[in-house]
Amino acid sequence: MKIKSQSSREYRGKRLQALTVRQARFIDAIGARILPTTDTPGAVEAGAVFCIDRALTGPYPHLLPRYARGLRALDAHAKRQFGAAFEKLNDVQQDAALSHLESGRITELHHGEGFFELLRTHVLEGVFGEPSYGGNRDMIGWKLVGFPGQQWGYPETYINKVVDLSPVTWDGLSKKPGQS
Amino acid sequence: MNGKIADVCIVGVGAVGGILAKQLTTAGLKVVAFERGPALKTAEYAQRDSISYIARPEQLEGVRHEPRIFRTSATQPGNLRYGTSPFNVLGGSMLLWTGQASRFMPGDFKVYSNEVASGLAERAGIDLRGYDVVDWPIGYDDLEPYYERFEWEFGVAGVAGMNPFAGPRQKPYPLPPLKMTARMQLFGEAAKRLGYHPFIGPAAVTSEPYRPPPPYDTRIPERPACVYCGHCNHYGCHVNAKASTLHTAIPVALQTGNLDLRTNCKVANITTDDRGLVTGVKYFDPSGVLQEQQARVVILSAFVFEHVRLLLLSKCNSKHFKSGLANSSGLVGKCFFGHGDMRVYGLFDNFIINGFIGSGAAAMRIDDFNGNNFDHTGLGFIRGGTVGCSGDGTPVSRMDIVPPDVRSWGKEYKEYFMRYYTRTFDVHMAPESLPRRDNCVDLDPHRRDRWGLPLPRVTFAFHENEKRMHLFLADIGERILREAGASKVWTELPRPAPTRQCGGTRMGADAKNSVVNGYCQSHDIPNLFIVGSSVFPTISGYPATATISALAYRTAEYIQRQRDWFH
Numbered sequence: 001m002k003i004k005s006q007s008s009r010e011y012r013g014k015r016l017q018a019l020t021v022r023q024a025r026f027i028d029a030i031g032a033r034i035l036p037t038t039d040t041p042g043a044v045e046a047g048a049v050f051c052i053d054r055a056l057t058g059p060y061p062h063l064l065p066r067y068a069r070g071l072r073a074l075d076a077h078a079k080r081q082f083g084a085a086f087e088k089l090n091d092v093q094q095d096a097a098l099s100h101l102e103s104g105r106i107t108e109l110h111h112g113e114g115f116f117e118l119l120r121t122h123v124l125e126g127v128f129g130e131p132s133y134g135g136n137r138d139m140i141g142w143k144l145v146g147f148p149g150q151q152w153g154y155p156e157t158y159i160n161k162v163v164d165l166s167p168v169t170w171d172g173l174s175k176k177p178g179q180s
Numbered sequence: 181m182n183g184k185i186a187d188v189c190i191v192g193v194g195a196v197g198g199i200l201a202k203q204l205t206t207a208g209l210k211v212v213a214f215e216r217g218p219a220l221k222t223a224e225y226a227q228r229d230s231i232s233y234i235a236r237p238e239q240l241e242g243v244r245h246e247p248r249i250f251r252t253s254a255t256q257p258g259n260l261r262y263g264t265s266p267f268n269v270l271g272g273s274m275l276l277w278t279g280q281a282s283r284f285m286p287g288d289f290k291v292y293s294n295e296v297a298s299g300l301a302e303r304a305g306i307d308l309r310g311y312d313v314v315d316w317p318i319g320y321d322d323l324e325p326y327y328e329r330f331e332w333e334f335g336v337a338g339v340a341g342m343n344p345f346a347g348p349r350q351k352p353y354p355l356p357p358l359k360m361t362a363r364m365q366l367f368g369e370a371a372k373r374l375g376y377h378p379f380i381g382p383a384a385v386t387s388e389p390y391r392p393p394p395p396y397d398t399r400i401p402e403r404p405a406c407v408y409c410g411h412c413n414h415y416g417c418h419v420n421a422k423a424s425t426l427h428t429a430i431p432v433a434l435q436t437g438n439l440d441l442r443t444n445c446k447v448a449n450i451t452t453d454d455r456g457l458v459t460g461v462k463y464f465d466p467s468g469v470l471q472e473q474q475a476r477v478v479i480l481s482a483f484v485f486e487h488v489r490l491l492l493l494s495k496c497n498s499k500h501f502k503s504g505l506a507n508s509s510g511l512v513g514k515c516f517f518g519h520g521d522m523r524v525y526g527l528f529d530n531f532i533i534n535g536f537i538g539s540g541a542a543a544m545r546i547d548d549f550n551g552n553n554f555d556h557t558g559l560g561f562i563r564g565g566t567v568g569c570s571g572d573g574t575p576v577s578r579m580d581i582v583p584p585d586v587r588s589w590g591k592e593y594k595e596y597f598m599r600y601y602t603r604t605f606d607v608h609m610a611p612e613s614l615p616r617r618d619n620c621v622d623l624d625p626h627r628r629d630r631w632g633l634p635l636p637r638v639t640f641a642f643h644e645n646e647k648r649m650h651l652f653l654a655d656i657g658e659r660i661l662r663e664a665g666a667s668k669v670w671t672e673l674p675r676p677a678p679t680r681q682c683g684g685t686r687m688g689a690d691a692k693n694s695v696v697n698g699y700c701q702s703h704d705i706p707n708l709f710i711v712g713s714s715v716f717p718t719i720s721g722y723p724a725t726a727t728i729s730a731l732a733y734r735t736a737e738y739i740q741r742q743r744d745w746f747h
Contacts, residue, residue: 128575129231145601153407
């Protein structure tokens, strides 16, 4: 029984701690609209959902019921408004449903605009935050915007120059660049 | 020292408490210092980690146990707030500050005389009823030698004489300025073209390796130079280039052998006797057991909220202290205020800024609209604020900064953020607010902290003088960014809660109208001192750190002169 419940938490090759697979897939669908994949990667490729899963396991377990309620309400709204589950809608319909959430028009959900803001913030943290929190895979988010990451420091201040440093993660105070 | 009477008890060991501890132990006094948080190692507070320090600060040790209640009017219940000011660990908020180390200007100490009594407010066209403005009982000249000591012991980088509005100084800054960044260059050039007077803001950040030379305290260990990692404001510094007492004053105080430092100890109460003097403190030890420490002098150096809370919590049935300690004026908790931090954002199509590089405190500023440096006739307000460039930040710090005409998510947002993350900087303004009695701190009647003590409750709103000042300064900021070449500019007005909080135990010459005197000594209780921004009767457009540090040096000197208090 225990083994079964664990394997049922497998999502995209990782085991979820707080979210169900269904919720994770739903959040990925939302993330794909908040920071979409274009000719460059977006929230899905960055693995933002895994950062959210970890946040809901660690510091914010009390937000899990809010996620569950919010996602249910968004899905119900999608079905009512567009005749299908959120994940089945096309991009335009999904954006419209999310706009309704953002503007508080999904009245079945108390403070829906707050839930949208939470989703947006968590997805973007999962793209642009430090990879040690579970998202920003391969520093995708940092490469998108041109942030070289947790550099020890900079040799110059790069005035009106592109910073030609590959992004790095923080790997301990003892390691300066050039040290192994 | 358990069981013995200490010469001095210090409550809170941050910027102020660290300086007091160093000065008093060096003078030979036996000091017991209480810090409610732990002593962190550099690796524990300087991870260059935007999720912990920017996105989730309320989870930090040093923040999560110390919420307060905030509300904008006395009729609301208020909401829980967590802030990194104060940061409740050894070294305090100085571990996470930006490092802006400006002195106040001479006029900042005489707002009542210069701008209220003189009729200037009337000419400006502002009715100041409801405000409660008094002069400081001391002036710039009283603090000048102590500002100097702060600058030379903590290593301030800057260019003396560059700011025409600054007060006179005996000594230059000990360190040359930090490296120029793109935003400093653009801001400085634009401000100059507009006829303003840009200067490099003094920063308590080492531009070179630094150790204080004689005649300053040469026991303070050397600190290496800043590496421009850009993780300054709200972050710990991984190379200790940013000044903090944790790496300067506190180790020196410990070396004297006269400091009994008790971390993870929360002071709950100040004890008193029938004569109306304080006798020590009661505190929760690290295991949560209430203990007592007697002392000849007690100094509060734990920031605004804790000062007010402790004074109000220590009320007792003694005839002296029915409404709290040091409160015969009824002003404990009243006249709370701070800055209304605001920003103007600018996007640049023709210049790469790379705002994530540099020292947060390395900024070009103008004081043309600070204090009383400009003609207020007809403007509808008095006072003003500093205006300077800023815009440091990792993508997590910047991801919510979106122009009003761009949707904050989706393809459009992605394109915006990808294009402009490296091509933006902000003009940051710190408009002061004026004190009022209805802006105050008291005790929440219902909510309590982990020790069972009532939470501090803040009631604060900006009023007419501030609101008009904010709009005026927004216009200045927008003008500078446009002149600098920004293709798009927009303003974010201050949020409801003030930053760089001060007041609550203000100093003054008149005991009926203030809580402490010019030496931060309680008017009512001569062996109780309260040091920090809570004593400010008014503020400048500058942050408080240099000034509270100067007050700490001056108060320590005053206390050590009272030889008959200590046997």
